[in-house]
Amino acid sequence: MTAAAEHPAPVRHMVGLPALWFGLFGAPVAWTIQELASSAVIGHSCFPHWRPLALPSIAGTWVIALVVSILTLGLGAAAALVAWRSWQRTRTSRGADATRQAEVGEGRARFMALSGIIVSGLVLYNMILNLLVLFFVPACG
Helix, strand or coil: CCHHHHCCCCCHHHCCHHHHHHHHHHHHHHHHHHHHHHHHHHHHHHCCCCCCCCCCCCCCHHHHHHHHHHHHHHHHHHHHHHHHHHHHHCCCCCCCCHHHHHHHCCCHHHHHHHHHHHHHHHHHHHHHHHHHHHHHCCCCC
16 A cells, blocks of 8 residues: 555645645635625715715715725635636545544545535625625615
C-alpha cells in the first residue's frame, strides 16, 4: 500500500484548505458586505436627519449601490467557482461506509466543496435579487 492510500483523506493534497473555506464561506461574506454597504449608503442618503426624503441626498447613491452589488456578486461568483473546481478535483475520493467516513474524515474535502457549491448557489440567487431591486424599486421608496 502506498502512503497516499493509507491516509484517511487521500485527496487532501488536491485541494487546499483555504480554497475549501473560501468556497464555503466566500459567497455568504460577500452577501453580508453587499447588505451592509448598500444599507449604509442608501439609508444615510434617504434618512439623513431622522426624516425620510423623497430622493437621496447624496449624488450617485444608486451608482454606489450598483458598484457595491456588482463587486460583491463577483466575489460570490468567484467563491462558487472555487467550490466547483474543488469538487471537480476531489472526484477521485473513494467511497466508504458512513462509520468509516465519520471516524477518519474520509471525503471531507469533497463534502466541503459540495457544501460550498450549494451555499454559494443559494447566496448568489439572493445577491442577484438584491441587484435587481436597484432597478425596480426607487432608492428612497
